[in-house]
Each structure stands twice: as C-alpha cells, then as structure tokens.
Amino acid sequence: xxxxxxxxxxxxxxxxxxxxxxxxxxxxxxxxxxxxxxxxxxxxxxxxxxxxxxxxxxxxxxxxxxxxxxxxxxxxxxxxxxxxxxxxxxxxxxxxxxxxxxxxxxxxxxxxxxxxxxxxxxxxxxxxxxxxxxxxxxxxxxxxxxxxxxxxxxxxxxxxx
Amino acid sequence: xxxxxxxxxxxxxxxxxxxxxxxxxxxxxxxxxxxxxxxxxxxxxxxxxxxxxxxxxxxxxxxxxxxxxxxxxxxxxxxxxxxxxxxxxxxxxxxxxxxxxxxxxxxxxxxxxxxxxxxxxxxxxxxxxxxxxxxxxxxxxxxxxxxxxxxxxxxxxxxxx
Amino acid sequence: xxxxxxxxxxxxxxxxxxxxxxxxxxxxxxxxxxxxxxxxxxxxxxxxxxxxxxxxxxxxxxxxxxxxxxxxxxxxxxxxxxxxxxxxxxxxxxxxxxxxxxxxxxxxxxxxxxxxxxxxxxxxxxxxxxxxxxxxxxxxxxxxxxxxxxxxxxxxxxxxx
Amino acid sequence: xxxxxxxxxxxxxxxxxxxxxxxxxxxxxxxxxxxxxxxxxxxxxxxxxxxxxxxxxxxxxxxxxxxxxxxxxxxxxxxxxxxxxxxxxxxxxxxxxxxxxxxxxxxxxxxxxxxxxxxxxxxxxxxxxxxxxxxxxxxxxxxxxxxxxxxxxxxxxxxxx
Amino acid sequence: xxxxxxxxxxxxxxxxxxxxxxxxxxxxxxxxxxxxxxxxxxxxxxxxxxxxxxxxxxxxxxxxxxxxxxxxxxxxxxxxxxxxxxxxxxxxxxxxxxxxxxxxxxxxxxxxxxxxxxxxxxxxxxxxxxxxxxxxxxxxxxxxxxxxxxxxxxxxxxxxx
Amino acid sequence: xxxxxxxxxxxxxxxxxxxxxxxxxxxxxxxxxxxxxxxxxxxxxxxxxxxxxxxxxxxxxxxxxxxxxxxxxxxxxxxxxxxxxxxxxxxxxxxxxxxxxxxxxxxxxxxxxxxxxxxxxxxxxxxxxxxxxxxxxxxxxxxxxxxxxxxxxxxxxxxxx
Numbered sequence: 001x002x003x004x005x006x007x008x009x010x011x012x013x014x015x016x017x018x019x020x021x022x023x024x025x026x027x028x029x030x031x032x033x034x035x036x037x038x039x040x041x042x043x044x045x046x047x048x049x050x051x052x053x054x055x056x057x058x059x060x061x062x063x064x065x066x067x068x069x070x071x072x073x074x075x076x077x078x079x080x081x082x083x084x085x086x087x088x089x090x091x092x093x094x095x096x097x098x099x100x101x102x103x104x105x106x107x108x109x110x111x112x113x114x115x116x117x118x119x120x121x122x123x124x125x126x127x128x129x130x131x132x133x134x135x136x137x138x139x140x141x142x143x144x145x146x147x148x149x150x151x152x153x154x155x156x157x158x159x160x161x
Numbered sequence: 162x163x164x165x166x167x168x169x170x171x172x173x174x175x176x177x178x179x180x181x182x183x184x185x186x187x188x189x190x191x192x193x194x195x196x197x198x199x200x201x202x203x204x205x206x207x208x209x210x211x212x213x214x215x216x217x218x219x220x221x222x223x224x225x226x227x228x229x230x231x232x233x234x235x236x237x238x239x240x241x242x243x244x245x246x247x248x249x250x251x252x253x254x255x256x257x258x259x260x261x262x263x264x265x266x267x268x269x270x271x272x273x274x275x276x277x278x279x280x281x282x283x284x285x286x287x288x289x290x291x292x293x294x295x296x297x298x299x300x301x302x303x304x305x306x307x308x309x310x311x312x313x314x315x316x317x318x319x320x321x322x
Numbered sequence: 323x324x325x326x327x328x329x330x331x332x333x334x335x336x337x338x339x340x341x342x343x344x345x346x347x348x349x350x351x352x353x354x355x356x357x358x359x360x361x362x363x364x365x366x367x368x369x370x371x372x373x374x375x376x377x378x379x380x381x382x383x384x385x386x387x388x389x390x391x392x393x394x395x396x397x398x399x400x401x402x403x404x405x406x407x408x409x410x411x412x413x414x415x416x417x418x419x420x421x422x423x424x425x426x427x428x429x430x431x432x433x434x435x436x437x438x439x440x441x442x443x444x445x446x447x448x449x450x451x452x453x454x455x456x457x458x459x460x461x462x463x464x465x466x467x468x469x470x471x472x473x474x475x476x477x478x479x480x481x482x483x
Numbered sequence: 484x485x486x487x488x489x490x491x492x493x494x495x496x497x498x499x500x501x502x503x504x505x506x507x508x509x510x511x512x513x514x515x516x517x518x519x520x521x522x523x524x525x526x527x528x529x530x531x532x533x534x535x536x537x538x539x540x541x542x543x544x545x546x547x548x549x550x551x552x553x554x555x556x557x558x559x560x561x562x563x564x565x566x567x568x569x570x571x572x573x574x575x576x577x578x579x580x581x582x583x584x585x586x587x588x589x590x591x592x593x594x595x596x597x598x599x600x601x602x603x604x605x606x607x608x609x610x611x612x613x614x615x616x617x618x619x620x621x622x623x624x625x626x627x628x629x630x631x632x633x634x635x636x637x638x639x640x641x642x643x644x
Numbered sequence: 645x646x647x648x649x650x651x652x653x654x655x656x657x658x659x660x661x662x663x664x665x666x667x668x669x670x671x672x673x674x675x676x677x678x679x680x681x682x683x684x685x686x687x688x689x690x691x692x693x694x695x696x697x698x699x700x701x702x703x704x705x706x707x708x709x710x711x712x713x714x715x716x717x718x719x720x721x722x723x724x725x726x727x728x729x730x731x732x733x734x735x736x737x738x739x740x741x742x743x744x745x746x747x748x749x750x751x752x753x754x755x756x757x758x759x760x761x762x763x764x765x766x767x768x769x770x771x772x773x774x775x776x777x778x779x780x781x782x783x784x785x786x787x788x789x790x791x792x793x794x795x796x797x798x799x800x801x802x803x804x805x
Numbered sequence: 806x807x808x809x810x811x812x813x814x815x816x817x818x819x820x821x822x823x824x825x826x827x828x829x830x831x832x833x834x835x836x837x838x839x840x841x842x843x844x845x846x847x848x849x850x851x852x853x854x855x856x857x858x859x860x861x862x863x864x865x866x867x868x869x870x871x872x873x874x875x876x877x878x879x880x881x882x883x884x885x886x887x888x889x890x891x892x893x894x895x896x897x898x899x900x901x902x903x904x905x906x907x908x909x910x911x912x913x914x915x916x917x918x919x920x921x922x923x924x925x926x927x928x929x930x931x932x933x934x935x936x937x938x939x940x941x942x943x944x945x946x947x948x949x950x951x952x953x954x955x956x957x958x959x960x961x962x963x964x965x966x
Contacts, residue, residue, distance in 0.1 A: 028889060028919060073621040084833060090922060096901065103924045104609035105618060108627050114833060117895060117922035119908045122444050126265035135266060138234040144269050189406060189436060245350060251439060257418060264441045275350060278412060278439035280425045283766050287587035296588060299556040305591050395782040426770035427779060430788050448909035457910060460878040466913050511728060511758060567672060573761060579740065586763045597672060600734060600761035602747045605927050717943040748931035749940060752949050 003030030005085040005116075006078045008037050011051050012044045013150045014058060015132055017124035021089040024118060026062050033081050034059065036069040045133055045157060058147045074102075075109045083113065090117040091125045164191030166246040166277075167239045169198050172212050173205045174311045175219060176293055178285035182250040185279060187223050194242050195220065197230040206294055206318060219308045235263075236270045244274065251278040252286045325352030327407040327438075328400045330359050333373050334366045335472045336380060337454055339446035343411035346440060348384050355403050356381065358391040367455055367479060380469045396424075397431045405435065412439040413447045486513030488568040488599075489561045491520050494534050495527045496633045497541060498615055500607035504572035507601060509545050516564050517542065519552040528616055528640060541630045557585075558592045566596065573600040574608045647674030649729040649760075650722045652681050655695050656688045657794045658702060659776055661768035665733035668762060670706050677725050678703065680713040689777055689801060702791045718746075719753045727757065734761040735769045808835030810890040810921075811883045813842050816856050817849045818955045819863060820937055822929035826894035829923060831867050838886050839864065841874040850938055850962060863952045879907075880914045888918065895922040896930045 007025050011018060011034075025032045036051050046054070048069050055067045070077040078086055086106070088099055103115040120127075132145045136154040143151055168186050172179060172195075186193045197212050207215070209230050216228045231238040239247055247267070249260055264276040281288075293306045297315040304312055329347050333340060333356075347354045358373050368376070370391050377389045392399040400408055408428070410421055425437040442449075454467045458476040465473055490508050494501060494517075508515045519534050529537070531552050538550045553560040561569055569589070571582055586598040603610075615628045619637040626634055651669050655662060655678075669676045680695050690698070692713050699711040714721040722730055730750070732743055747759040764771075776789045780798040787795055812830050816823060816839075830837045841856050851859070853874050860872040875882040883891055891911070893904055908920040925932075937950045941959040948956055 024919060073618065073623045075623070100924060101609045101611065101614055104927060105614055109618070109623055114829060114923060118919060119905060119912070122447060122909060125444060125447065126262045128262065131262055131266055135234065135270070138237070140234045140236070140270055185436060261441060265444060268441070275346060275440060279436060280422060280429070283426060283769060286766060286769060287584045289584065292584055292588050296556065296592070299559070301556045301558070301592055395779065395784045397784070398782070423770045423772065423775055427775055431779070431784055448906045450906065453906055453910055457878065457914070462878045462880070462914055507758060583763060587766055597668060597762060601758060602744060602751070605748060605930060608927060608930060717940065717945045720943070745931045745933065745936055749936050753940070753945055
C-alpha cells in the first residue's frame with residue numbers, strides 16, 4: 001500500500017473523533033498529511049493558523065504526522081504529496097451523502113487517488129466540531145469531546161467573544 | 162414518572178406539528194415547560210418575545226403548560242426546572258441525525274435527564290417552520306399548517322417585510 | 323406521568339443494548355412490563371420461555387420490572403396492563419422506518435397510548451441480537467455484547483446446534 | 484396525460500444532471516416550462532437573467548422547451564401555465580427529505596397538480612450545482628459536469644471574483 | 645404524454661395507499677394497467693388470482709383501469725403494453741433504495757420507458773401490505789388501511805389460517 | 806501500509822461492482838485475499854465452489870489476487886492471513902447500516918484490523934447480486950452487470966432451475 005495518505009478536514013477545532021481517525025491512519029500509513037482545508041463557505045471560529053497550531057500540539061507524539069493547510073482542490077494537494085489515498089472518517093451520523101458527493105467528484109478529477117472511509121469509534125459517532133462549539137459557547141464541559149489544549153483554546157476564544 | 166418535562170424548540174413560528182407534541186406531552190406530564198431556545202446561529206423571523214407571545218396565545222387552554230425562554234444549554238435549563246425528561250418531536254422527515262447528535266451530547270453532560278422522542282402525527286410529518294415561512298412569504302395559505310393567530314402574525318410580518 | 327410502561331421486543335436473546343433501555347425505563351416509570359413478543363415471522367433461536375427466563379435472570383435486581391410474553395397485538399397488551407407508554411430503543415442504526423411504521427399503526431389503533439423512543443447508549447448503537455448470534459455461532463466472544471448468563475446460554479445452544 | 488409540465492430549479496448553474504431530466508421530460512411532455520426559481524434564501528452565483536440565458540443556450544435544440552423565471556410560489560406558476568405535472572429529478576443522493584416536504588406542502592395547496600420524480604442517470608447521481616461551483620472556484624475541470632458554455636461562464640465569473 | 649402507464653406491485657393485498665396512487669395515475673393517464681407482479685421470492689398470503697379479483701373489485705368505478713398479472717420482467721410487460729411510463733408510489737418510509745435499484749436496472753434494460761415516482765398521501769406514508777396483514781392476523785381493525793372488501797377477505801383468510 | 810488486505814463477500818455471483826472494488830484494492834495492496842463468505846442465513850444460487858471458480862476465472866489476469874473461502878468469523882480469517890485491512894465496497898445504495906454493524910463488531914473483536922470502505926463506481930452504485938439474479942431468472946440481459954463467464958453460468962443455472 002502506498003505509504004502516503006492525506007487526512008483532510010476543517011478541524012475547527014480538532015476533536016477526539018478526528019484524532020481517532022488520524023491515529024489509526026498513522027498506524028497503517030508510513031506518512032500522513034493532516035490537511036486543514038480552507039473551506040470558503042463556512043465562517044470558522046479559529047483561523048487556519050490557530051487550527052494548525054492546535055493540531056500540531058495534540059499530535060506531537062505521533063512521528064509520522066505532518067500538519068499542513070491548502071487553499072486549492074483537495075485532489076491537487078494529494079497529487080503534490082504523491083499520496084495514493086485520502087482518509088475520511090465515517091460517523092454513524094456523518095454527512096454520508098456529502099462524503100459520497102465529494103468522493104465521486106474527486107474520482108472524476110483523478111481516478112488514481114483512492115478515498116478510504118474509516119468508521120469513527122462508536123463513542124465519537126455523534127461528535128462534530130459544530131456541536132462542541134455550541135456546548136463550549138454556553139460554558140458546558142467539552143472535556144469528553146476534545147483534548148485539554150483545545151478545551152482551553154475554546155474557553156479563551158469565547159471569553160474574548 | 163417524574164411529572165416535569167421540557168419541550169424545547171425554536172418555534173419560529175409555532176406550527177400545528179409543534180402543538181401536536183406539546184398537547185400530547187401535557188396529556189402525560191403534570192407540568193410541561195415549553196422552552197423557546199435562543200439558538201445563536203439561525204436568524205429568526207420573529208423575536209424571542211414574539212415567539213413566546215404566540216405560544217402562550219395558542220396554548221392558553223392547556224393549564225399545565227408554561228412558556229419560557231432560555232439562552233444557555235438546554236440541559237442546564239432542564240436541571241433548573243427539576244425536569245427528568247426532554248420531549249422532542251420526531252417527524253418521518255425530521256433531522257434524525259441532528260436530534261441524535263444533540264441527545265447524545267446531552268447524555269454526556271447529564272445522564273439523569275432522559276430525552277423522549279414522540280412521533281409527530283402523520284399529517285404533520287412534513288411540516289416545518291421554515292416551509293411555513295416560505296409559503297407565507299409568497300401569500301400562500303398556511304391555514305392548514307398553523308393556528309389563525311400565527312397566520313395573522315405571519316401576514317403582518319411579511320407586509321412590514 | 324402514568325407510572326406504567328411496556329417495553330416490547332423479540333429479545334432473542336436480550337443484549338446489553340436492550341438492558342440499557344429497560345434500566346433507564348425502570349428509573350423513570352414506577353412499573354415496567356418487559357413484553358417478549360411472539361413475532362410470527364421470525365424463526366427464533368431461543369423459545370419464548372427461554373427468552374423470558376434469561377430476561378428474568380438479568381433483571382432480577384431491578385424491583386419494578388416484570389417479564390411477560392404476549393401473542394396478540396402489542397397495543398392490546400398495553401391496554402390490558404393500563405400502560406400509557408410504550409418504550410422503544412432507537413439506535414443510530416436502528417430500523418427507524420420499521421419503528422415509525424409500527425408506531426404510526428399503533429396510533430391509529432389507540433391514540434391514547436404514547437410510544438416513547440429512547441436513544442440507545444452510543445456503545446450499543448450498533449448492537450443487535452442477530453449480530454450477537456452470528457458472532458456466537460462461530461465461537462467469537464460476545465462478552466462485550468451480552469451478560470454472562472446469556473453468553474453461556476448461547477454457547478450451549480450452538481453446541482447442541 | 485396533460486401535455487404541459489413545469490421543471491423548476493435554481494439552476495445556479497444548469498448541469499448535465501439537470502439537462503438529463505429536462506430532456507427526458509421534453510421527450511414525454513408536449514410542452515415543458517423550465518422555471519428558474521428566484522429562491523430567496525440562497526445567495527446565487529449567477530443572476531436570474533444569466534441563469535435563464537445559459538439554460539436557453541443549452542436547450543436551444545429542444546423545440547418544446549421554454550425557459551422562464553418566477554418569484555412567487557411554484558404551485559401558482561404551474562396553475563398559470565395550466566400544467567398538471569411538476570417534474571423533479573431524484574438523485575440517489577438528492578435531498579429526498581427536502582423534496583418530500585415541498586411536494587407534501589404543494590399537495591395541500593393544490594391537489595390537482597401532481598409532482599413526478601424522475602431518477603437522475605447514475606452518472607449524475609452525485610452531481611449538484613454547489614459542488615460544480617466548488618471545483619470551478621479552484622480551477623478544477625468541470626467539463627464532465629456541465630456543457631462547454633456553462634464551463635466558460637464559470638471561468639469568467641470566478642476570474643472577475 | 646403517452647397515455648399508457650403501468651402501475652406494478654405485489655398488492656398482497658391492495659391498501660388505501662396503493663389505491664391513492666392508482667387513482668391519481670388514472671386521473672392523468674388515459675389508460676393504466678395495474679400489474680400484479682408474481683414476485684418469486686415472497687410467499688404471498690393471497691394467490692395472484694385472489695389479488696387480481698380484489699383489485700378489480702375496488703377499482704370497478706374507475707373506467708380507464710385494467711388489472712392484469714405478469715410473470716416475466718416488468719420492463720418486458722410495459723413494452724408489450726406500449727406503455728411509456730411506469731408509476732411507483734414513494735412513501736416517506738418506502739424502500740427508497742430498493743426502488744432506485746429496480747429503476748436503475750430497468751433503465752439499463754430499456755431507456756425509453758420512464759419510471760415516475762408519485763408521493764403517497766401523508767396519511768398512508770407508513771402503510772404497507774405487510775403491516776396490514778400483521779394487524780389483521782391478530783384481529784386488529786384494518787378499516788382505516790384497506791377497503792371493506794379487502795378487510796373481509798383478510799378475516800376469512802386468517803380464520804381459515 | 807501492510808500490504809495484505811482481505812476483500813470479503815458472498816459473491817453469489819460476482820458482479821462488475823465487486824470487480825471494481827477488487828481491482829482497485831489490488832492496485833493499492835500487494836496481496837488481496839478475495840474471501841467467499843459461507844454466510845449461513847442466505848440460500849445461495851451458486852455453491853461456494855462454483856462462486857470461487859467464477860471469481861478465479863474473472864480475476865485470472867490480476868496476479869496479486871487469491872480467491873479463498875472461509876466458514877468462521879471474518880476477523881479470524883483476516884488474522885490467519887496477517888491482513889491489516891478489510892476492504893468493503895460502499896454503494897450509494899449499499900446496506901450502510903449493515904456494514905456499520907459488522908465493522909463495529911469486528912472492531913470490538915480485534916481493533917488492530919481496520920475496515921476500509923471504498924465507494925463503488927457510480928455506474929454500479931445500484932448493482933447487487935440479488936437484482937442480477939432477478940433479471941437473469943426472467944431471461945433479461947445481464948451483460949452490463951456481470952462478465953460473460955458469469956452471464957453464461959447464470960443462463961445454465963436457470964435453465965437447470
């Protein structure tokens with residue numbers, strides 16, 4: 001198996017659900033590029049740099065992971081990295097249709113790059129960055145959803161609010 | 162069964178689908194708090210006060226119902242009210258995944274408060290506040306979807322529009 | 323809230339997913355009748371008596387639970403028990419459509435009996451009796467899915483097989 | 484069969500998926516009105532006029548097609564055209580629930596106008612205007628998704644962007 | 645619009661949900677062939693002849709309807725009848741995926757025959773022959789689900805049972 | 806990436822949809838074991854040997870593929886083969902919930918073996934062995950769905966039928 005994979009997402013912010021997929025990918029691929037997508041439509045809470053910083057912080061113990069960001073098409077980024085695989089987490093309650101659409105279009109753009117879906121751990125099958133932000137916005141505890149560094153960053157962000 | 166339940170929603174505006182659930186909840190629970198959620202993300206058509214006013218108007222014949230609003234986390238509001246149950250309507254075409262996400266997170270925050278889903282009456286299984294507003298915006302009749310008081314309020318709102 | 327609820331199912335056999343719902347129901351209702359449905363179409367692994375026996379065994383520490391079986395319509399059984407509520411577990415991956423169909427028909431037969439859906443714990447959101455039987459048939463460990471008494475009964479059943 | 488049908492949509496811009504449905508509709512109905520809905524909520528990339536222009540361009544070889552736009556309720560437009568049928572494409576991954584909601588409300592407003600769903604060709608079952616715009620925004624090739632005239636218009640639009 | 649349509653199904657037995665689609669089809673098409681599919685896999689309650697008899701009985705007041713049965717492929721039957729359209733009911737809770745599969749294969753076999761999906765009336769969106777049989781088997785009233793002739797036939801069938 | 810993967814299925818019979826996944830897996834993994842599951846519940850059309858024979862026939866030009874069968878648990882077979890990955894095709898209309906259930910249970914049984922879902926090509930997103938058998942049973946052409954060898958085997962099988 002090609003040893004290079006790309007693990008794309010908004011990561012606004014990174015959650016335990018994301019980390020579950022990143023770690024399992026790193027366990028199987030020799031090199032995993034975690035790519036923060038600068039998705040035009042959504043208004044992010046954290047800037048791209050803040051999101052990359054948090055990701056580097058919570059993955060610093062995983063040697064074969066590199067965090068980067070990319071503005072263009074995901075498929076072009078994967079080609080630049082010589083990656084043969086794109087890794088996507090699939091939650092029981094993930095936007096299955098949105099994933100299928102993206103994958104189907106990527107396949108038209110470049111059939112040689114395969115998208116692998118990995119099922120998120122049951123515990124996190126309902127978790128998303130948006131619901132974490134909703135809970136944090138009203139001072140609910142998010143310690144079960146995100147690492148301590150991210151919880152702290154959320155508290156600071158909403159205090160500046 | 163604990164006699165106190167919370168029935169949360171945006172209610173922008175209240176529809177016959179909402180009323181179907183509220184009435185059935187009031188038939189089973191001794192006290193039902195209808196809680197207008199001040200949901201940050203959505204830009205409402207009616208202010209929180211207007212929504213509460215309409216709800217009070219259309220439930221005035223149901224003695225064991227109290228209409229309130231809350232800014233914070235739903236689970237915190239339920240605790241303040243000593244409620245053991247949160248009541249949610251489940252439409253054949255409801256955002257099943259969004260409901261599961263919210264319920265799953267609420268359970269992490271406080272396992273003692275149970276969320277009960279009640280199936281909306283077939284007639285209303287396609288009804289939502291957003292589609293009612295879309296029809297009213299273009300002077301379509303909404304009399305089959307909302308009580309007269311709400312229809313009137315919609316007409317006034319869109320005439321000011 | 324009427325203190326009597328019915329918690330119906332095939333329970334062939336009872337799993338930790340079923341127990342999660344039964345316990346939470348018993349925490350809220352004064353009396354819960356766990357009703358083993360003698361569903362004509364499916365060819366059960368365990369007889370109705372064996373299923374009732376296992377259920378009594380694993381719920382013996384919960385005082386307000388009674389295990390019974392019924393051949394006729396669920397709604398008729400609920401009426402005989404003076405129950406106002408039917409409790410159904412809703413898994414992220416439950417047969418949502420089958421549940422909606424049954425509930426919708428029950429509502430036509432008797433509107434006064436409410437069906438409450440309770441979300442199964444994330445851990446069990448993928449669990450079903452059929453997949454437990456599949457794993458046990460090929461000597462896989464089911465200790466994470468069913469109580470010890472049930473695991474033993476499965477082993478004996480498949481050894482006789 | 485009434486020979487008049489309405490084929491509504493945002494068409495922002497028209498894709499091969501839309502054209503698949505329009506052509507098949509025109510093959511069966513004597514007259515098809517392709518109606519560009521001026522949907523209030525979404526912020527379009529192309530103006531209504533630009534969208535109508537593109538549609539006329541790519542359907543100019545189909546004699547029994549007329550492209551128009553309408554601000555009001557779809558059902559009112561269909562009545563004005565004496566149409567007995569509304570044609571909607573149904574993608575494997577279409578917003579099935581949104582379609583059902585719209586159709587169910589249209590039926591309450593006027594039962595005599597039938598909505599027919601036609602399944603989009605497998606090739607286009609993942610295609611949507613929004614994903615075409617996302618690919619074009621980052622200079623990806625959309626030649627497999629839209630006719631040449633539309634691809635050119637997208638390039639010009641994003642160059643001005 | 646070709647004035648001939650085929651409306652296929654198992655109709656074991658015909659329900660108000662089926663009749664809703666058949667009547668609306670007959671309102672739009674000059675001739676509708678209601679075709680009882682002799683589906684190999686399912687073990688029917690009523691024989692093909694009994695199902696045809698019941699269908700003829702409950703549609704006798706609709707002049708442009710003919711009830712027939714066919715053993716081979718649906719698409720071959722439609723060709724023999726010169727039909728350009730196959731009509732299928734789509735329930736909120738219909739086996740959407742199974743419908744898409746059948747339609748997609750029919751399209752490969754003969755692209756000129758179009759499958760139109762019509763949404764079943766909200767009232768019947770949960771209704772299916774199988775649930776009607778389940779209720780009738782245990783002497784539940786099915787008067788809200790099927791015409792009187794069918795209710796009588798069900799009672800006789802289960803008494804012979 | 807461990808270069809060994811298992812690609813399990815009933816393959817009753819193998820279709821172009823299956824082959825699409827097997828070929829793409831073989832393009833990425835050094836060794837792919839195509840494992841014909843001897844699934845107890847379903848009554849197969851072809852025996853296990855016949856299914857293996859057909860698979861070997863249609864994959865003979867792919868060097869790094871080995872066709873085998875296994876009676877026990879998939880996860881045990883994967884361990885015996887030192888495979889780190891199980892490959893599953895995901896169709897737009899695949900039994901997503903059944904896949905999630907199996908994967909979630911496999912993860913409890915052995916977390917070190919990862920299940921990768923790969924999206925089937927749009928063309929085959931509606932294809933399944935059961936619908937191929939249904940078409941072949943009534944002499945419909947299946948040449949667009951299965952290789953010639955399999956079409957021939959189906960004709961022979963149904964002629965003996």
